[in-house]
Amino acid sequence: QKEVEQNSGPLSVPEGAIASLNCTYSDRGSQSFFWYRQYSGKSPELIMFIYSNGDKEDGRFTAQLNKASQYVSLLIRDSQPSDSATYLCAVNRPGGYNKLIFGAGTRLAVHP
């Protein structure tokens, strides 16, 4: 079992719809969770982070964390073609320094 798992996709959604991206992790001690967006040929850029159970909203983006189920998700409302990218879930490995373990990413395609 991989430490951080994501569906590779592609996840295809129509413009204006809600895109739901999911991630599960294996280490129950993980404390912080990050979503990065990576356009093709570009480096990852941080979209959101979440530390506490529940929802965290930032504009069109909502991160959801359920530590009991070891599950974190990212919702993108009113999806736009410019949201088409690969979304990487990263989980902090507890203990010591801030070591991030990345999932393989989910490719999102928003079509007009």
Place this chain on the structure above:
Amino acid sequence: GAGVSQSPSNKVTEKGKDVELRCDPISGHTALYWYRQSLGQGLEFLIYFQGNSAPDKSGLPSDRFSAERTGGSVSTLTIQRTQQEDSAVYLCASSTTGLGQETQYFGPGTRLLVL
């Protein structure tokens, strides 16, 4: 600097040659990380620096890979006797202290192709 910078942006080399990849982190960031991303894959952790020391080298795939950091700033990742399987994008990231729940900021990466 404004962000993490890396050089070169692209590197093509022949199998068996050595290559050096450079990373210049955000000014004042003491933590620096190297990752590798193969085509269509996620990020694979290579090494972590806190200042000039590397307390975690667990991700280096073989002894052909080494890295150093000088002056608490610039880092160099060296790959000796490159192999075709070393072809990947090498990404560098930095964060403020490396502790707690910090955001890591990524550079643009170096695309390495070993022929």
